[in-house]
Amino acid sequence: MSVQDKIIAILADQALLDVSDVTLDDTLDSLGIDSMGLVETIFAIEEAFDITVPFNANAPAESGFDVTSVRAIVAAVEGLVKERV
């Protein structure tokens, strides 16, 4: 499973949607994922990829982890996975 597929699966699970309903252009808002859901999602991503995501719910924009869309999340995780290797 690619990074993108894994992330979409995690987001779909969190949003109680089918993976086919999650697109790269979706946002957390359009998926109905709130701040608690986001924190859980990030935990799931960290577990799935064995990475540490530098995310602070108080200052999302300054965390260096872009969560503005599914596409942005995939790119951010791909970056972190690359750093780990």
Added chain:
Amino acid sequence: MRRVVITGAGTINPLGHDVPTTLAAMQAGTCAIGPLDIRDVDRLQIQIGAQVSGYKEADHFSRQDLTLYDRFTQFALIAARQAVDQSGLAFTDATAERAGVILGTSGGGLNTQDDNYRAVYEEGKNRVHPFIVPRLMNNAAVSHVSITHNLRGPAFTVSTACASSNHAMGQALAMIRSGMADVMMTGGSEAMLCFGGIKAWEGLRVMSRDGCRPFSINRNGMVQGEGAGVFVFEALEHAQARGAEILCEVAGFAMSSDAADIVTPSAAGASRAMRGALADAGIAGDAVGYINAHGTGTTVNDRTETAAIRDAFGPHADRLMVSSTKAMHGHLIGGTGAVELLACIMALRDDVIAPTVGFAGSDPECDLDIVPNEARQAHVDAVLSNAFAFGGLNAVMALRRF
């Protein structure tokens, strides 16, 4: 209904090991937040906190006592001793049965749990010390304060996360008012700065990696502290009959539940608690000069608390001073309301308003007079102390100059 006053105060916290030192540090705007010195800190994302420094348990307690005293119990006992000494009370006669103790804590003996889980899970040991249970239980501090000072009346522990101390003090007030007791030792204690304690908070992603800046535009989370504050609450006539020095009056208390979200606070719930405390105290909103805010330094708390203060006080919110001392001593979780009450007593007795340090710029959503960075001389007659817990539980104390 009987009136209730404070006749003794004690503390050990990151700003000082007693009340005078703590108040001097608050007045000076001292920040006690720094690098954490705990086991396995290198495995934590969050590596700062406000620790009680320069503290050696063996200087205060015997080796036998320490087998029973977790760090949170030690802090409670040190603070309680100071408060009793200041009050001049001795619980050697009938007073003892009319005296009790109610303390708040969230984690209880968390260091004891952390150490012993480590022993059995990580180190593979199959044996732990026989007194682990009496050491870690949340009522250990209350029981040892009761045993040490011979307090034979009502005694129990309140655990409502960040509002524990305020809920505990509210119960102590209610018990004296109703006649169930004449004297109550009350406040709270917390010692959560261990690997497991920080790791759990880290997961919530609300902790700052670089500092606590309540109400500031660049705030980015809370920072944990540790310590205790304990007070002697006493029926007014009881205190006057023995000629005790009165620090201030505990004028009122109210609590409310948001009944909404398990972590996100509600302005309506907080506002109801503040208005309730004023009504309970018989204090008009415009008579309040200072609020010790919950002010955790998270984006959401400080914005919501500002809205709640505006809702409760209307136009008077622009004339109030509001500060969060957490920027100095960190968030003591279940002990925080007790240490913060010291800032309220300082305001009423010494005409000094503790500052919100670390302030670096205004947030339009936190547009109150937060007494930035430097303490201020001001005469106030009535103050509030806010505590809003995870779980949506709000508890507000109202104090009055006596």
